[in-house]
Amino acid sequence: MLSMKNISKVFKTDLVETHALRDFNLEVNEGEFVAVTGPSGSGKTTFLNIAGLLEGFTSGEFSLDGVNVSNLSDNKSAKVRNEKIGFIFQGFNLIPDLNLAENVEVPLRYRGMNASERKRRVESALEQVGLGARMKHLPTQLSGGQQQRVAIARALAGEPRFLLADEPTGNLDSLMARQVMELLENINQQGTTIIMVTHDSELARRAQRNIQIVDGQVCDFSMYQPAATGTR
Numbered sequence: 686m687l688s689m690k691n692i693s694k695v696f697k698t699d700l701v702e703t704h705a706l707r708d709f710n711l712e713v714n715e716g717e718f719v720a721v722t723g724p725s726g727s728g729k730t731t732f733l734n735i736a737g738l739l740e741g742f743t744s745g746e747f748s749l750d751g752v753n754v755s756n757l758s759d760n761k762s763a764k765v766r767n768e769k770i771g772f773i774f775q776g777f778n779l780i781p782d783l784n785l786a787e788n789v790e791v792p793l794r795y796r797g798m799n800a801s802e803r804k805r806r807v808e809s810a811l812e813q814v815g816l817g818a819r820m821k822h823l824p825t826q827l828s829g830g831q832q833q834r835v836a837i838a839r840a841l842a843g844e845p846r847f848l849l850a851d852e853p854t855g856n857l858d859s860l861m862a863r864q865v866m867e868l869l870e871n872i873n874q875q876g877t878t879i880i881m882v883t884h885d886s887e888l889a890r891r892a893q894r895n896i897q898i899v900d901g902q903v904c905d906f907s908m909y910q911p912a913a914t915g916t917r
Contacts, residue, residue, distance in 0.1 A: 686713050686714055686715040686717070686749075686750060686846070686847065686878055687711070687712070687713040687736065687748070687749055687750075687847070687878075687880075688711075688712050688713075688746075688747070688748040688749075689709055689710060689711045689712075689735075689736075689745065689746075689747050690710055690745055690746045690747075691708050691709070691710060691744070691745040691746065692706055692708075692709040692710070692735065692742050692744070692745035692746075692747060693706055693707055693708060693709070693742065693743045693744045693745055694706040694709075694728075694731050694735065694740075694742045694743050694901075695743045704901055705728050705731040705901055706728050706731055706732060706735075706742070706901040706902070707900070707901040707902050708745075708902065709728070709732065709745070709901065709902060709903065710903060711732075711896065711903055713847075713878065713880060714878075715878055716873070716876055716877075716878055717878055717879075717893055717894060718869070718870070718873040718878075718879045718881070718892045718893045718894070719879070719880050719881070719892060719893065719894045719895075719896060720881050720882075720883055720888070720889035720890075720891075720892035720894070720895045720896070721733070721880060721881065721882045721883070721896050721897075721898060722882075722883060722884070722886065722889050722895060722896070722897050722898070723897050723898035723899055724899065727898045727899050727900060727901065728898050728900070728901040728902075729882045729898050730851070730882070731901075732882075732898060733849055733851055733880070733882055735747065736749075736849055736880060737766060737770050737772060737849045738754060738757070738762040738763075738765060738766045738770065739766070742755075749765065749769065750769055750846050752765070767792065767795060767796060767843065768796070768843070768845075769845055769846040769847070770845050770846070770847060770848075770849060771839075771840030771841060771843055771845035771847070771848040771849070772840055772848075772849050772850075772851075773833075773836055773837055773840050773848060773849070773850040773851070773853045774836065774851050774852075774853075775851055775852035775853065775855040775856055776856065777824070777829075777832045777833055777835070777836045777856075778836065779824040779832055779835060779836065780824075781823065781824055781825060782823075783823075783824075784820065784821050784822060784823055785811060785816060785819060785820050785821070785822055785823075785824070785827075785835050785838075786807050786808075786811065786820040786821065788824065788835055788839060789806075789807045789810055789811060789835065789838050789839045789842050790803050790807050790842070791839070792839065792842070792843055793806060793807070793842055793843065796843075806842040806843075806844070807820070807838075807842055808820070809842075810838035810839070810841040810842040811835075811838050813838065813841060813872075814834040814835070814837050814838045814841070814868060815834065815868075816831065816834055816835060816838065819831075828861070829856055829857050829858075829861060830857055830860075830861030830864055830865060833853060833854075833856075833857065833861075833865050834865070834868065836853075837853075837865070837868060837869070837872075841872065841877075845877070846877075846878065847877060847878035847879065847880065848869075848872070848877055848878070848879045848880070849880050849881075850869065850879060850880070850881040850882065851882050852882060852883060852884065853865060853869070853881065853883075854866060854883070854885060854888060855883075855884070862885070862888065866888050866891060869881070870891065873893075879892075
């Protein structure tokens with residue numbers, strides 16, 4: 686599903702050379718839920734940006750869904766990103782002047798999708814996150830947890846092969862964070878591969894696999910098994 690082999694990312698200025706990732710190796714299989722943890726500055730965000738084709742890398746090989754994406758043009762990267770990857774951000778990134786349905790519809794318009802198919806996907810995605818009855822509401826009329834659900838619906842509407850979540854509960858209180866995590870678990874159980882960066886060790890333990898990044902390298906793999914009650 687996702688394969689990174691000996692990925693390095695170097696940021697250079699006239700005086701300084703910074704290694705964000707060093708010989709980074711990672712395999713993520715289809716249907717996995719992987720949590721990525723590590724201290725600030727460890728390379729988590731750089732990894733996620735590369736995984737989402739938002740940023741290039743200095744050396745190594747990267748395959749996504751069986752396709753080598755190491756040297757794609759900007760246009761081809763954008764096409765793969767739009768068709769295969771869903772993004773969930775800490776800050777929601779909703780457009781305040783658009784209602785929920787319109788927010789979810791925005792990336793579908795960039796695909797040139799016809800109106801009836803956009804409508805079907807928008808309604809299905811909002812129903813999936815429990816907000817089907819509030820499609821005409823504005824983001825400002827929602828709680829933080831509900832806004833994050835809209836952001837998840839926006840990602841799901843594209844029917845992506847996998848979701849990249851960057852601190853998806855970082856702006857939420859503990860109750861809302863658990864609710865969002867339960868939603869992500871349900872989405873994963875339906876077959877979507879999820880990679881989630883988080884500082885929350887409790888939430889990380891609920892993923893199927895926990896990867897720690899330190900100094901730009903994967904330094905620890907921990908497997909977590911679901912509890913007897915069925916929760917992770």
